[in-house]
Amino acid sequence: MAEIDTASFVPSLAIDCVVFGFHENELKVLLLKLTGVDVWALPGGFVDKNKDLEKAAIDTLEVRTGLTDIFLRQFHTFGSIARNDPNHPKFLIDKGLISEDLFDWFNQRFVTIGFYALVEYSQVKEPVPGPISEACEWCSVNDLPPLMLDHQEIVEKAHKALKRELSYQPIGLNLLPNQFTMSELQALYETILETQLDRRNFRRKILSYGILKDTKKFRTGVAHKAPALYEFDVSAYKKASQAGLNMGW
Amino acid sequence: MAEIDTASFVPSLAIDCVVFGFHENELKVLLLKLTGVDVWALPGGFVDKNKDLEKAAIDTLEVRTGLTDIFLRQFHTFGSIARNDPNHPKFLIDKGLISEDLFDWFNQRFVTIGFYALVEYSQVKEPVPGPISEACEWCSVNDLPPLMLDHQEIVEKAHKALKRELSYQPIGLNLLPNQFTMSELQALYETILETQLDRRNFRRKILSYGILKDTKKFRTGVAHKAPALYEFDVSAYKKASQAGLNMGW
DNA sequence: TTATCTTAGTGTCATAATGACGCAAAGAAA
DNA sequence: TTTCTTTGCGTCATTATGACACTAAGATAA
Numbered sequence: 001m002a003e004i005d006t007a008s009f010v011p012s013l014a015i016d017c018v019v020f021g022f023h024e025n026e027l028k029v030l031l032l033k034l035t036g037v038d039v040w041a042l043p044g045g046f047v048d049k050n051k052d053l054e055k056a057a058i059d060t061l062e063v064r065t066g067l068t069d070i071f072l073r074q075f076h077t078f079g080s081i082a083r084n085d086p087n088h089p090k091f092l093i094d095k096g097l098i099s100e101d102l103f104d105w106f107n108q109r110f111v112t113i114g115f116y117a118l119v120e121y122s123q124v125k126e127p128v129p130g131p132i133s134e135a136c137e138w139c140s141v142n143d144l145p146p147l148m149l150d151h152q153e154i155v156e157k158a159h160k161a162l163k164r165e166l167s168y169q170p171i172g173l174n175l176l177p178n179q180f181t182m183s184e185l186q187a188l189y190e191t192i193l194e195t196q197l198d199r200r201n202f203r204r205k206i207l208s209y210g211i212l213k214d215t216k217k218f219r220t221g222v223a224h225k226a227p228a229l230y231e232f233d234v235s236a237y238k239k240a241s242q243a244g245l246n247m248g249w
Numbered sequence: 250m251a252e253i254d255t256a257s258f259v260p261s262l263a264i265d266c267v268v269f270g271f272h273e274n275e276l277k278v279l280l281l282k283l284t285g286v287d288v289w290a291l292p293g294g295f296v297d298k299n300k301d302l303e304k305a306a307i308d309t310l311e312v313r314t315g316l317t318d319i320f321l322r323q324f325h326t327f328g329s330i331a332r333n334d335p336n337h338p339k340f341l342i343d344k345g346l347i348s349e350d351l352f353d354w355f356n357q358r359f360v361t362i363g364f365y366a367l368v369e370y371s372q373v374k375e376p377v378p379g380p381i382s383e384a385c386e387w388c389s390v391n392d393l394p395p396l397m398l399d400h401q402e403i404v405e406k407a408h409k410a411l412k413r414e415l416s417y418q419p420i421g422l423n424l425l426p427n428q429f430t431m432s433e434l435q436a437l438y439e440t441i442l443e444t445q446l447d448r449r450n451f452r453r454k455i456l457s458y459g460i461l462k463d464t465k466k467f468r469t470g471v472a473h474k475a476p477a478l479y480e481f482d483v484s485a486y487k488k489a490s491q492a493g494l495n496m497g498w
Numbered sequence: 499t500t501a502t503c504t505t506a507g508t509g510t511c512a513t514a515a516t517g518a519c520g521c522a523a524a525g526a527a528a
Numbered sequence: 529t530t531t532c533t534t535t536g537c538g539t540c541a542t543t544a545t546g547a548c549a550c551t552a553a554g555a556t557a558a
Contacts, residue, residue, distance in 0.1 A: 009355075010261045010358060010360070011260045012259045012260055012261055012262055013262065013360060015330075032402070047328070047360075049358060050330055050358075051330065052328065052330055052331075053326070053328035053329070053360065053538080054329075074325065074326060076323065077302070077326045077362050077460065078321060079301065079302035080302070080303075081300065081301055082301075083297055091385075098444055109259060109299075111296075111302065111362075112325050113258070113328065113360075121534085129527090130470055139316065143294065150496060164493075166497075166498065167417065167493075167495075167497040167498055168413075168416070168417070168497060176262050181535095182486050182535085183534080183538090187527080189498065193498055193510040195498075197498065198517070198518075199534095199535085199536095200518090200519080200520085200536085200537080200538085201516070201517065201518080203535095203536080203537095204515095204516090205516085207516085208515090216321030222525090222534095223525080223526055223533075224524075224525055224526060224527095224532085224533050224534040224535075225523075225525050225526090225533080225534050225535045225536085226524075226525070226534095226535085227534075227535060227536090228535085228536085237379060244413075244416075245497055246416075246495055248415075248416040248417060248494055248495030249415065249416055249442055255508085263518085317510080325502090330520090353531075400526060415554085431506080431507090432505080432506080440503040446546085447547075448505095448507095448545070449547090449548080450545070450546065450547085452506095452507080452508095453544095453545090454544085457544090470507080471554095471555090472504075472506095472552055472554080472555055472556085473503085473504050473506075473555060474504080474506045474507085474552070474553040474554055475504050475505095475506085475553075475554070476505075476507090476557090477506080477507085499545090499556085499558100500535090500544085501554100501555100501556100501557080501558070502555100502556080502557070502558085503551100503554105503555085503556075503557090504553100504554090504556100504557080505554090505555105505556085506551100506552080506553075506554100507550105507551085507553095508531095508541075508549105508550085508551080508552100509529105509548105509549085509550080509551100509554075510547105510548085510549075510550100511543080511546105511548090511549105512545105512546090512547090513546080513547105514543100514544080514545070514546095515543080515544065515545085516541105516542080516543070517540105517542080517548090518532085518542100518545085519538105519540090519554105519557090520537105520538085520539075520540105521538085521539100522535100522536090522537085522538105522551090522558100523531100523534105523535080523536080523537100524532085524533100524534085524536095525533090525534090525535100526531100526532085526534105527530100527532080527533100528529100528530080528531070528532090
């Protein structure tokens with residue numbers, strides 16, 4: 001059962017992180033399974049009184065994934081009064097997840113600041129559960145388990161934000177391994193955008209951005225023709241990120 | 250001096266609104282001048298315990314502008330610990346803006362949720378100051394007076410968000426009067442984007458979106474050739490807003 | 499009254515970007 | 529050796545974009 005020192009936290013405020021990973025052509029999010037019940041939650045937490053919001057999110061992510069230096073972006077703050085289910089604190093206590101004297105703390109109205117993070121799936125060796133959870137796993141965004149409170153909505157909004165981001169920013173540096181094939185990059189785009197793209201046109205367009213470096217190496221040991229391996233030209237990538245890609249005006 | 254019932258507010262939490270208007274080819278924001286000092290602030294406030302964040306922003310705007318039904322968008326939440334100037338509450342008390350017993354409330358760490366609003370300048374007849382301000386005025390974003398705390402940064406971030414919005418959404422419905430000329434619409438775009446656009450190419454592109462209706466009327470009594478008056482085709486405009494305009498993929 | 503000046507409206511043209519799709523080469527599997 | 533699938537390269541028609549010329553309308557100046 002979780003014992004936390006609520007006095008050190010900013011009241012009413014929480015953060016939630018939607019951690020995206022990409023594996024087997026699926027967009028995944030990291031979720032925590034609450035101990036003893038089939039309810040899942042986003043990694044997140046309260047905000048220490050003398051900690052920046054960003055830092056609170058970064059620290060949460062480090063604990064769960066072991067990763068530092070993660071791509072992180074604040075995308076929305078969720079503050080509807082409806083999101084505070086009055087039965088929630090009772091539920092947590094009944095299930096033995098928190099002690100009874102935390103009732104008041106959990107019974108507050110919380111406003112949560114949503115961040116999304118992009119991480120390289122394979123880099124996260126063993127996601128670690130928290131004090132009130134028994135598992136931390138990757139789940140496909142298209143097949144989410146039952147989520148706590150409004151966490152489903154938070155995931156959806158994060159995905160939407162990511163989609164939008166994609167249309168004027170290069171994406172991939174934080175989601176793919178160092179070297180990758182053109183097909184893998186395309187699959188990432190298709191997965192995030194939930195649409196199909198023409199293979200040849202995709203190649204042409206992405207190459208035109210000048211953010212890819214041909215490594216002159218090939219992926220071996222795979223079926224069919226060995227595809228070329230690319231990596232991102234980090235400085236060009238960052239420059240393109242700054243400038244924005246498809247600005248309309 | 251402001252007397253407020255802090256017990257009814259969510260602690261640690263505030264909202265700030267960047268209200269954009271467009272007048273004389275300038276992008277303006279609505280600011281409040283604190284009584285007795287040359288320090289200005291964004292309209293904003295605390296969040297009532299049983300009020301949605303959006304509603305808090307809407308209510309703030311109604312009080313200041315008299316307008317209901319305003320275009321409003323949450324764009325960022327500001328929560329750095331650095332934004333809390335420990336001298337600020339003392340400053341407010343010294344200047345006689347708030348009573349001494351509010352020191353503790355104002356001395357909290359505040360996280361503020363930033364909204365920007367788009368309003369039609371001429372619709373705001375007489376902006377009304379609040380309890381701690383003696384004036385409420387439109388100021389050009391390019392020539393802002395000294396602002397309280399990090400409000401300058403908030404305005405800048407809002408402008409940036411608006412700029413970005415412009416590149417994949419139609420804008421104007423909420424900023425221009427019902428009928429307007431092509432030049433006025435272009436001036437709005439140029440002002441927000443801080444760039445010059447070719448007159449003829451702008452016309453072609455904006456017309457291609459199919460969101461404008463030719464009213465068959467002309468602006469009279471102006472120098473030179475009488476320009477045609479347009480209005481937005483609201484349903485087409487909303488459809489375009491939904492769909493997004495210049496998605497890259 | 500006529501010439502001049504400025505803004506509005508329309509059109510042109512070269513170039514770039516996009517969408518649709520053909521074809522051959524490289525491997526792995528049959 | 530043949531078949532099958534994926535990769536890499538290219539074509540072509542259409543559309544979008546940037547640069548800019550020309551004419552019309554109306555106010556002002558000569």
